[in-house]
Amino acid sequence: MDTTHTEALTGTLTVLGMFVLLVLPSAIGIVRERRIDRQLREAGQENRRAEQSEDQKSSSKPTEPSTATWYAEGRRSKKLVSSWTP
Structure with missing residues (x-):
């Protein structure tokens, strides 16, 4: 292997490493x-x-109505009384 092949291998591995670093967060998110x-x-x-x-x-x-239902029915039947006076 001469210098040209070594530089090509180094460049290829660098590009693949950067690709993995860019794709890894997305892949983890998809799995999650x-x-x-x-x-x-x-x-x-x-x-x-x-x-x-x-x-x-x-x-x-x-079935019987729950306590919450009974309480809500009683509250709905009463008239609204305002305590605000002008």
Whole structure:
């Protein structure tokens, strides 16, 4: 190997190294996004399964409104009273 070949190899390796340095953050980001998408998809499937099982359970027994619903209904039925006086 003479000087010309050594310089060509050095130049090629330098260009490839710079290319890797430029592409690496993007590749890491793509892998991270795909992992997050997969986790969101799995969580959505679990939520759908839970909702389906809740629908099946709730259809077999009567439901009662929660305390929050009862409180909100009572608040809605009252008239709005303003304490501001001109």
